[in-house]
């Protein structure tokens with residue numbers, strides 16, 4: 001199946017601003033915004049925190065795979081904020097890469113230094129994985145997941161010192177450039 005306008009999937013560690021950037025990007029592009037954590041919460045009737053505490057990380061990851069698959073199967077293009085751990089399961093990476101292969105999604109890896117992530121995750125949404133040792137866990141996850149994000153990414157943006165607005169502008173330019181290249185190749 002080939003799509004004329006691809007969806008955009010944002011991936012990256014907790015604190016990179018995926019949800020905020022996804023919302024603003026979707027408004028600018030005039031397409032829907034989906035957020036895998038929010039979809040998991042709606043489906044389960046539990047917050048991410050409750051899911052981890054009551055059913056365990058495995059049950060959370062099962063739901064996450066389910067909603068990712070649905071987001072990528074959707075006919076209407078959307079901006080999808082993927083939760084930080086979306087790349088951990090091989091089946092998810094395979095699903096993302098098959099959507100990339102049929103041009104139905106463009107994947108953006110939002111990357112930031114651990115210092116920046118530590119500061120950004122100290123406020124806002126509760127992240128159960130960071131309860132015990134924020135600095136150590138973010139350092140470990142950055143090392144463990146770098147190759148996994150790289151395996152699915154079409155575009156990499158370092159957001160360490162970049163505002164949300166500047167990131168959104170940069171992504172719009174990159175996406176338009178990619179679309180122009182594609183239509184030139186198809187002529």
Ligand code: S3P
Pocket residue numbers: 012013014015018037048082083084085086125126127128129
């Ligand atoms: C997680 C990231 C979180 C949330 C959960 C686990 C992870 O989402 O899904 O706390 O494994 O990196 P955000 O990246 O949206 O904070």
